[in-house]
Amino acid sequence: xxxxxxxxxxVGKTLLASLLSKTFAEAGYSVIAIDADPDANLASTLGFPExxxxxxxxxxxxxxxxxxxxxxxxxxxxxxxxxxxxxxxEKYSAKHDGIxxxxxxxxxxxxxxxxxxxxxxxxxxxxHLLLARNEVVILDMEAGIEHLGRGTAxxxxxxxxxxxxxxxxxxxxxxxxxxxxxxxxxxxxxxxNKIRSKSDRxxxxxxxxxxxxxxFIPYDQAIIDADLANLPPGDSSQQVITExxxxxxxxxxxxxxxxxxx
Amino acid sequence: xxxxxxxxxxVGKTLLASLLSKTFAEAGYSVIAIDADPDANLASTLGFPExxxxxxxxxxxxxxxxxxxxxxxxxxxxxxxxxxxxxxxEKYSAKHDGIxxxxxxxxxxxxxxxxxxxxxxxxxxxxHLLLARNEVVILDMEAGIEHLGRGTAxxxxxxxxxxxxxxxxxxxxxxxxxxxxxxxxxxxxxxxNKIRSKSDRxxxxxxxxxxxxxxFIPYDQAIIDADLANLPPGDSSQQVITExxxxxxxxxxxxxxxxxxx
Numbered sequence: 441x442x443x444x445x446x447x448x449x450x451v452g453k454t455l456l457a458s459l460l461s462k463t464f465a466e467a468g469y470s471v472i473a474i475d476a477d478p479d480a481n482l483a484s485t486l487g488f489p490e491x492x493x494x495x496x497x498x499x500x501x502x503x504x505x506x507x508x509x510x511x512x513x514x515x516x517x518x519x520x521x522x523x524x525x526x527x528x529x530e531k532y533s534a535k536h537d538g539i540x541x542x543x544x545x546x547x548x549x550x551x552x553x554x555x556x557x558x559x560x561x562x563x564x565x566x567x568h569l570l571l572a573r574n575e576v577v578i579l580d581m582e583a584g585i586e587h588l589g590r591g592t593a594x595x596x597x598x599x600x601x602x603x604x605x606x607x608x609x610x611x612x613x614x615x616x617x618x619x620x621x622x623x624x625x626x627x628x629x630x631x632x633n634k635i636r637s638k639s640d641r642x643x644x645x646x647x648x649x650x651x652x653x654x655x656f657i658p659y660d661q662a663i664i665d666a667d668l669a670n671l672p673p674g675d676s677s678q679q680v681i682t683e684x685x686x687x688x689x690x691x692x693x694x695x696x697x698x699x700x701x702x
Numbered sequence: 703x704x705x706x707x708x709x710x711x712x713v714g715k716t717l718l719a720s721l722l723s724k725t726f727a728e729a730g731y732s733v734i735a736i737d738a739d740p741d742a743n744l745a746s747t748l749g750f751p752e753x754x755x756x757x758x759x760x761x762x763x764x765x766x767x768x769x770x771x772x773x774x775x776x777x778x779x780x781x782x783x784x785x786x787x788x789x790x791x792e793k794y795s796a797k798h799d800g801i802x803x804x805x806x807x808x809x810x811x812x813x814x815x816x817x818x819x820x821x822x823x824x825x826x827x828x829x830h831l832l833l834a835r836n837e838v839v840i841l842d843m844e845a846g847i848e849h850l851g852r853g854t855a856x857x858x859x860x861x862x863x864x865x866x867x868x869x870x871x872x873x874x875x876x877x878x879x880x881x882x883x884x885x886x887x888x889x890x891x892x893x894x895n896k897i898r899s900k901s902d903r904x905x906x907x908x909x910x911x912x913x914x915x916x917x918f919i920p921y922d923q924a925i926i927d928a929d930l931a932n933l934p935p936g937d938s939s940q941q942v943i944t945e946x947x948x949x950x951x952x953x954x955x956x957x958x959x960x961x962x963x964x
Contacts, residue, residue: 448711448712448741449710449711449712449741449845450710450711450712450713451712454870478845478846479710479711479844479845479846479874480870481870481873484869484873546846546848582741583711583740583741584740584741584808586808605926605930606926606929606930607746607929607930607932608716608742608743608929611743611746612741643930664867664868667868667869667870668867668868668869668905670869
């Protein structure tokens with residue numbers, strides 16, 4: 441099962457990615473969680489010890505140079521489009537509580553070199569993870585799906601767009617949905633987060649006609665309090681955990697799934 | 703005065719950018735507001751009519767081709783590094799309530815061309831706006847400042863990092879601060895948003911030692927309600943407007959400012 445999670449910044453993508461990863465791992469699946477959002481910290485949300493010491497792939501200059509055939513720091517007009525990446529998940533990941541985590545990192549933009557080689561390496565790695573691995577892969581993305589090419593997108597079993605009661609998050613959801621259709625990613629579903637009332641839920645449903653909703657995660661002040669106390673927020677709210685388990689069940693029943701591998 | 707606003711997704715960058723733009727415009731300044739965050743909609747937050755009909759610069763394929771010397775849709779290995787952009791603010795902006803708005807748009811990543819020409823055009827445009835214009839420029843950025851090069855960054859009078867009571871927004875703030883120092887942007891300040899209590903405020907101050915705080919915007923449910931009712935959220939809360947006026951005064955007193963131009 442390959443799951444990509446997107447949505448506007450701040451809606452709770454990382455929280456959902458971390459809790460889904462834990463739920464799959466507890467059910468006996470091998471899980472690779474991918475932090476592909478430079479504006480998030482999946483490692484700390486998952487409770488990884490020394491989360492800030494994990495080096496993102498995009499910062500491994502020598503590795504990028506070796507695999508793409510470029511020179512570090514030089515403009516990279518010529519570079520390999522299919523760099524070798526199949527050893528990355530074992531070599532360049534951290535593991536905790538049965539979850540293997542990879543951090544993609546931020547690719548700097550602009551300049552004359554345009555950092556094509558870093559981007560190419562990350563895209564090749566994503567393609568490998570989505571197309572050639574048997575694990576459950578859970579991808580915490582930014583507010584867009586540009587890292588998915590046409591070929592890779594079709595390997596995604598479900599693109600989950602997280603929304604909250606707020607127009608900006610709906611606009612982003614509709615934009616992501618359109619981008620997804622453009623690259624042939626047709627299996628999209630939504631998850632509502634920070635739901636305070638029945639009317640919040642109805643607002644989201646009526647604003648997103650045609651969207652399948654996998655679930656609605658309640659707003660819980662305990663999540664914010666845990667975060668401020670530097671505790672993994674996902675462990676702090678039983679009602680949130682329960683709803684993520686329902687979302688997990690909804691995923692299993694609406695997508696094809698590999699057998700659990702341990 | 704050139705102000706750049708950054709911070710984690712969802713903290714309220716766009717709200718602050720829109721209210722600061724309005725405050726400067728009401729005081730008689732010529733204001734250019736720049737939406738440089740693909741995950742935001744400054745136009746609708748500013749209450750621009752037909753906000754969704756403004757074409758982002760990054761989507762003007764023929765314009766990009768003309769100014770950078772590339773062919774639309776082709777790999778752009780050779781292109782002009784200093785495309786002409788000085789006519790853009792007049793030609794490619796919308797105007798409403800005395801505020802001129804430009805939307806940069808989303809530059810797609812990846813692929814063999816790496817969209818270097820689009821990035822170069824947007825960077826040249828930002829450089830022009832920051833270095834060669836007399837207006838007050840307010841830049842609503844994403845959770846990073848990669849669009850600012852070393853030369854342009856030094857033209858920013860103040861980089862405002864918006865934070866909310868939450869560890870992720872603090873992590874992002876520290877990361878942005880480090881990136882800013884790397885490119886010589888030393889005039890950084892913070893604004894706290896979604897402040898519910900004195901302890902929220904104290905949490906932010908104690909978590910960001912050495913940061914100058916320009917102000918603390920209170921949490922107000924009226925902002926969310928206005929947003930859900932499709933009204934410009936910034937008009938709905940007098941206490942938020944009042945605090946943004948204080949921030950405006952703090953900006954005037956801590957940065958060099960041009961005389962108001964009308």
